[in-house]
Amino acid sequence: MYTQISASPAQMKYANTMYYGALIGFVCMLVTYFLYVTGILAPQIPLEKLPTIWTHSAAEYRAAGNIPQGWGWLALITKGDIANFIGIVILAGLTIVCYLQLALNFIKTKEWTMVGIAILEVLVLSLAASGVLVSGGH
């Protein structure tokens, strides 16, 4: 398998999932951004207030705009600025989907070391995505 010049089937599947997932993510990101800056969707933090907030830390930004940590933004999904996270989250979550698919491929070919690595990676990324890891802030 490793002596082939062309990419392996598992690698090709990963590439295709990555391609279509990224495409969907980029389109969502651009559409929601348009709805946000044109004012079609009212934002959580008024646009004109942002220049006075973005000069300060993320902790102060969250407090000033009442932006919840972790996945709390889902409750504010109808707000223009928060809706932008749909596309961003698709892009950030894409690798988890690709790895799950990869793990299934390796299970089929019985490459258990690679299955283990792929599952561990899914766990690491899921932990990061869960919002459980909260730093102290400054």
Added chain:
Amino acid sequence: MFYTVKRGLVCLCSIVLLTLACAPAIWAAEEGTAAQSQSMQVQPAAGQPAVAAAQPAATTDAVAADVVVEETAGAGIDAHPWWFWPTALLFFCFILGIIAVMAGVGGGVLFVPLVSGFFPFHLDFVRGAGLMVALAGALAAGPGLLRRNFASLRLALPVALIASACAIVGAMLGLALPANIVQLCLGGTILGIAVLLLISKNSVRPVVEKQDALSIAFGMQGMFLDPSTGDVVEWKTHRTLAGLLLFIVIGVMAGMFGLGAGWANVPVLNLLMGVPLKVGVGTSKFLLSITDTSAAWVYLNQGCVIPLMAIPSIVGLMLGSVVGVRLLAVAKPKFIRYMVIGVLFFSGAKALLKGLSM
């Protein structure tokens, strides 16, 4: 070959040592001046507690209009309309994208020091946007690299696991440390990267005499068709354990500074592990889609991504990269590379000064 590896590793280690050495000393100094560092008071609307994180999201509706932000005297209020900086960022990132492609560096390594130095955004948001920029670039380039076998999934899997886990640690560390310490460490790192780019001479096809046991176990080998020469190039890795250990450091730094990590991935894969340059560059770019994902989640969950600035950055840099690829045929990459190294020296020094003045 040995000399090149040695020089690259010495430089990489010096960056790490500089970063680690700076942190405790500056942190100690920070303790004494903590009272002065607070330059802003945020007063939520009446009845709203100051820490929004403790609130249920549903109760926060329509509170934003009451947000009052008071700047202390001397800090100054930005008089520009809200669209000014995002628009400036779009054009700035467009130019950055062109330069980054022609200089052969990722966008993140230029984005963070330059935007934190010349734009009014807090470093938290610059790092969050920097990671999103690097992630978007990697997701856009990844499929093509994988399909052409210029990026190796088998090479990337073990490396990515280590780097992404450590990037989470780096991101948490970067968000927990005071901004001036991170700014100082960022300055030191950028100066180190500039030196690394200046002295490292990549090897197009390193010679690997014997594949080590770890490399065999992970299947870190392959072949690809080099379209520039028409040759079929076989490759395998050596010094795999040392390479994997270095990815611990690379992951931490990528997460801490939001820089992406192409500047470090390529020398380690190419010079240390013996991966051909094309596969090294391709796998490095693909790796960013995994390493930066884990760090990006931490920043995202902490509210460090402001869409109004992050999305123009992503769009600008991606459009710039497309134009950069077209201009590559007529440009003089060597001159641009030296120009970028000069810019990195300048922005690194500026980050250091900014950190000292905070």
